[in-house]
Amino acid sequence: MLKTAFYILSLFCSSFCYAQSDSIIDSSANHMNLKLTYVSSLIYPGISIGVEYPINHVTLSVLKNQILIKRISRDRFISGNLNWYHHAGFHDNLYLTAEWVMRRTRYTGLISEFSMGPGLSRTFVGGTTYKVDDQGNISIVKLAGYYYALITAGGGLGYDFSMKKQLPLSALAKLNIISMFPYNSTVYFRPVLELGIRYAPVRSKNMPDK
Amino acid sequence: MRKVLFLCIIILSQGCQKEKISISENASDIFYVENADASMRVLVKGNTMSNTFILVIHGGPGVSSYFYDTKYISQNLGDKFAMVYWDQRNAGASQGTNNGDDLHLDQMVEDLKKVIEVLKYRYGQDMSLFLLGHSFGGLIAADFITRPGYQSMITGLINVDGSHNYPLNDTLTRQALLTEGNYQVSQKRNINNWMPIISYCKSHKGNFSLEESMQLENYATEAENYVDSINHINMVTQVLKYTITDKYPLTAILSNLLFSEDSNFNKELAVKQFSSSLGIVTVPVLVLWGKYDFTCPLALGEDFYTHINSSEKKIAISLQSGHNMILQDKKFFCEEVSNFVLKYR
Numbered sequence: 001m002l003k004t005a006f007y008i009l010s011l012f013c014s015s016f017c018y019a020q021s022d023s024i025i026d027s028s029a030n031h032m033n034l035k036l037t038y039v040s041s042l043i044y045p046g047i048s049i050g051v052e053y054p055i056n057h058v059t060l061s062v063l064k065n066q067i068l069i070k071r072i073s074r075d076r077f078i079s080g081n082l083n084w085y086h087h088a089g090f091h092d093n094l095y096l097t098a099e100w101v102m103r104r105t106r107y108t109g110l111i112s113e114f115s116m117g118p119g120l121s122r123t124f125v126g127g128t129t130y131k132v133d134d135q136g137n138i139s140i141v142k143l144a145g146y147y148y149a150l151i152t153a154g155g156g157l158g159y160d161f162s163m164k165k166q167l168p169l170s171a172l173a174k175l176n177i178i179s180m181f182p183y184n185s186t187v188y189f190r191p192v193l194e195l196g197i198r199y200a201p202v203r204s205k206n207m208p209d210k
Numbered sequence: 211m212r213k214v215l216f217l218c219i220i221i222l223s224q225g226c227q228k229e230k231i232s233i234s235e236n237a238s239d240i241f242y243v244e245n246a247d248a249s250m251r252v253l254v255k256g257n258t259m260s261n262t263f264i265l266v267i268h269g270g271p272g273v274s275s276y277f278y279d280t281k282y283i284s285q286n287l288g289d290k291f292a293m294v295y296w297d298q299r300n301a302g303a304s305q306g307t308n309n310g311d312d313l314h315l316d317q318m319v320e321d322l323k324k325v326i327e328v329l330k331y332r333y334g335q336d337m338s339l340f341l342l343g344h345s346f347g348g349l350i351a352a353d354f355i356t357r358p359g360y361q362s363m364i365t366g367l368i369n370v371d372g373s374h375n376y377p378l379n380d381t382l383t384r385q386a387l388l389t390e391g392n393y394q395v396s397q398k399r400n401i402n403n404w405m406p407i408i409s410y411c412k413s414h415k416g417n418f419s420l421e422e423s424m425q426l427e428n429y430a431t432e433a434e435n436y437v438d439s440i441n442h443i444n445m446v447t448q449v450l451k452y453t454i455t456d457k458y459p460l461t462a463i464l465s466n467l468l469f470s471e472d473s474n475f476n477k478e479l480a481v482k483q484f485s486s487s488l489g490i491v492t493v494p495v496l497v498l499w500g501k502y503d504f505t506c507p508l509a510l511g512e513d514f515y516t517h518i519n520s521s522e523k524k525i526a527i528s529l530q531s532g533h534n535m536i537l538q539d540k541k542f543f544c545e546e547v548s549n550f551v552l553k554y555r
Contacts, residue, residue: 089253129244134240145248146249184300186466188465
């Protein structure tokens with residue numbers, strides 16, 4: 001009984017204990033990342049540019065017999081993105097988002113991340129838009145479209161080239177769901193696939209040197 | 211900074227659509243009509259040189275006009291006439307913000323009037339224009355055509371399985387389900403499927419609430435599956451077939467459909483009827499109906515046909531259709547529409 005209790009207690013404590021980890025606040029990691037991606041929903045093209053500002057960076061190194069066997073960095077960013085897609089005959093959508101990004105980068109360079117945040121959308125209706133007044137006079141509405149509140153959430157995978165090579169770039173593939181409202185008094189959901197690169201101008205000291 | 215500015219210019223130039231008006235045998239123009247916080251998509255497709263336009267008023271409420279734009283119709287009607295596909299407010303690719311309060315029949319009729327005005331502004335005031343209302347679109351068409359002065363805007367009307375009288379519709383749906391159900395059971399066909407439908411109809415005899423009305427409609431749709439004579443169409447396959455080529459905004463179509471189906475608007479519709487005012491109608495009318503339409507039964511088409519005052523009118527029945535004749539008996543549909551329009555344009 002005592003043995004079991006001790007075992008459970010030690011397991012519990014180990015979850016707070018980073019005896020084998022090297023947790024270092026890396027000041028050199030406080031740099032802005034730039035992102036450029038192609039965004040698309042099925043066949044509808046678009047583009048996204050963004051800036052990431054780091055909030056938190058932790059590197060966990062797992063050692064066994066003084067040999068590094070695993071290193072994971074966990075980052076938190078706030079990002080600002082300007083996005084646009086073109087859905088012919090429907091609308092063009094220009095939207096700004098501010099996202100909370102949680103990213104994990106493995107020693108191998110594999111990245112997994114999740115993000116979500118609010119935004120503002122301005123659509124441009126996909127065709128000449130006419131308005132008819134009560135007297136039957138017809139005019140063309142310039143830049144017809146609507147403003148919507150927006151929430152985006154997404155997750156994806158990527159590869160950090162700086163882990164193995166001296167390239168300050170990452171490739172990423174991410175699926176986001178954007179929801180716009182009030183859209184015809186309801187919510188409009190749209191899946192958006194993002195493919196692109198991220199540029200990190202300053203290289204972290206935590207990255208392994210060759 | 212310069213790059214960002216350049217990008218913004220590209221984006222905005224994509225947003226600013228140039229007015230495109232095609233007068234050709236193979237036109238495909240998209241424009242929008244803005245009214246009461248809704249921008250409604252209109253696709254004009256086919257032979258605009260013919261100066262003859264068929265404006266499709268889709269069903270629903272909340273179903274999209276995208277589903278009516280098929281390859282067969284393009285090849286068999288669009289080659290001779292210009293097909294006009296209008297997405298009603300809160301349907302298909304139509305857009306807006308907090309506009310749910312504007313979703314009512316009066317507003318939709320005014321929307322239709324404005325769509326016609328824009329259509330004539332773009333393609334010529336002297337055009338021949340036919341309205342083609344299907345299902346719920348038949349209610350909009352009936353409301354439109356019975357308003358004083360409105361029928362002068364059109365050349366003719368085609369009513370395809372349309373409902374001009376919702377209270378009567380429910381009563382006739384119940385009767386049609388009972389009649390066909392009892393016949394099918396007597397023939398020992400799909401007995402297990404028909405019995406719950408028959409039982410429901412027997413226990414709900416009239417004065418239908420909205421819930422009962424919706425249940426009858428669900429049974430009417432389901433019952434088509436239990437009649438072998440109908441040419442069954444898989445709607446999912448049908449939608450997927452055109453999703454990419456016709457650039458469907460699928461999630462918008464779905465959001466709009468779900469909102470419209472749940473809207474209070476349906477309570478307003480449940481008591482709408484135009485049988486008593488159809489006497490005002492004098493333009494040529496074609497009434498097309500599916501023999502096995504339980505959603506809007508054939509007797510509803512006969513009621514419409516009887517009440518209109520047109521000297522030029524015809525009723526034609528497809529023997530292999532339910533509620534979606536446009537897809538279920540496309541050859542019959544296109545031939546009837548084509549002959550009618552060629553005769554009266």
